[in-house]
Amino acid sequence: MNPAMSGWDRFVFSFFNLDIARQYLPAIAKGFVTTVYLALAVIVAGVLLGLTLALLRSFRVKVANFFIIMFADIMRALPPLVLIILLFFALPYAGASLSAFAATWVALSLVLAAFAEEIFWAGIVAVPRGQWEAARSTGLSRAQTLAFVVLPQAVRMTIPPLTNRVISITKGTALGSVVALSEILNQASSSASQAGNATPMTVGALAYLLLFIPVVIFGRWVETRFVWKK
Amino acid sequence: MDAILQNFFNMEIASKAGVFLLKGLGMTLLLSAIVIPLGLLGGLAVAVLGSLKKKWLSVLLIVYVDFFRAFPPLVLLIFIYFGTPFLGLDIPKLLAVAIGFFLNTSSYYGEVFRAGIESIPKGQFEAARSTGLSGSQTLRFVILPQAVRNVLPDLISNTLEVIKLTSLASVVALPELLNNARQAQALTYNPTPIVLAALMYLVLLWPLVRLLSRLEHKSISMH
Amino acid sequence: MSKAILDIAALHKSYGATPVLKGIDMAVNENELVFIIGPSGSGKSTLLRCCNRLEEPESGSILVDGTDILRPGVDLNRLRQKIGMVFQSFNLYPHMTALGNVTLALRKVQGMEKEAAEEKGRAALARVGLAEKVNAYPNELSGGQQQRVGIARSLALEPRIVLFDEPTSALDPELVGGVLKVMRELKESGMTMVVVSHEMAFARAAADRVIFMDKGVIADQGAPEDMFGNPKHERLREFLSRIQH
């Protein structure tokens, strides 16, 4: 870096250096793909597992519910990064090792599942008892009542909080960089230290904005769209 | 079984690393004690300014909030921590971390407070103003107390997230709980310190999680 | 004629240590409309809810059309279709249209094809005077219309008996008439009905028999003229004077 540069020039040189941006763009694009892939895998696994647990919970089997609640509590109380590090650095001592991708995916999916379970469960509980009774009195079974009467109402109520939770947990994909997963952040910061210049970080930051700004705006739209009409 | 105990619940290592971890826990609490009040204040400011219904101001605030909600907090943290030296600035680690977390946290609290203020019917403003209360008095004595109560579960939930968030500071080697646990693990070649740190987080945060579950179910059964 | 559609004997039910039904014996014959009155907490709702096992009684027997519905291993969901239930708070499914509400059980429990179920559902809605509201959602209907959809929902299943638990007490006064009219027509078409309600005028006009419940037992019963015109039971007199101000 040229010490004679003015403050502004130095800022542009360090953060918005087009040559360097061009040079490291492919690496960051690769990270982008990994991030998207990981995020989708987390959403699918987390939401499905969470929904399954909430459905199981609605059958109100004492032992099962004890374990479901315990799982949800622990996963909501532990910082996701602690979980990732446990899975990646501690699990090998038990003779089982996970790749960086798998460790991040499992950890974030479990966390999302815990929150999704609580959200779905709250939705199921919020459906008035009369709905169960009306449906059962016409001969629908427990499972049919859940599927056709209770869940459609519950899911509607759960969409806004679930969307927000999904967004905040998929942003956690950046935590994968701590276990050297080559997603956006990791690619950007290693490029930055290689280049001795912060521009790859800027590119990485823009990549995140590109990915998540639409998602955040979508979340806002969902919040106004799915207000439950009485 | 014995091997598992040796590896994950090694008493000898736990007792050696214990004090070091508690020091880390102290830093975690300190960081939380800095970020939570600042975040609450920032969020409140964002929401109150937003409620003034000045078009350009509202747009600006939404941009601020959405911008920092879109950024993964770790990216923000690393950007600030590794970026500022390129500007010739040398800010202390704790400050860099606190700034990063503040930007993220105030955005989230801002959204919560905004929802709370919007949940109060217009009649409340009108009733208060008709008795001669000023705008800020109305906000302070009539609107905010109700708003806060309406979004209390979300405020607590967000606070829980902030405390968990502090674990990210380990990435820039701020000596908080997770950082110290990882250092102890590296020194001892044994994951017991990480397990121990996880347990500390659980002890610290589990009551909050329970409280939250209770509040959420209460607010649902009330309506 | 006088064949019992609903036959209850020695029915007992308690919540925890509190007995709520203390030995109910009651038979409802085909085409009969039995009207149940009684103070709040006397167990009227509990009795109706036991009749399709929304509540589980402790002991006693309940025969519906000759089948003991308390027998273990009974196909409850099939049986429930024979016993219509109309709720005070309607309990319509808010995410489905009127037609969707009425046809859900036809399709999912009886396994009917969509077209056949909808044809039947339309007929049931027409019967309660809502032919033109088939595609309306509950929040687009008045309370009275919602309750009529609730009635159509049970009628579509061709029940042997319909139980009404205070079907009009959540309604604004001007909407009560429409629902009672539907119930009258239902009675005239030969439906067997048990109605818990405070609509005494309706009872006088349409009920074959009035049952007075008090503290978990049937304290008195008789023809509406006798029960209202010349009440003998002390508690019944008290109750009637209280609700007629």
Ligand SMILES: Nc1ncnc2c1ncn2[C@@H]1O[C@H](COP(=O)(O)OP(=O)(O)OP(=O)(O)O)[C@@H](O)[C@H]1O
């Ligand atoms: N789920 C329940 N758990 C405990 N007690 C109950 C429950 N449901 C009803 N009870 C009690 O059982 C008694 C009878 O209730 P029920 O609803 O059958 O009365 P009711 O005659 O229908 O009264 P109302 O005219 O107010 O509707 C009441 O004392 C009530 O408090």
Ligand SMILES: [Mg+2]
């Ligand atoms: Mg009742």
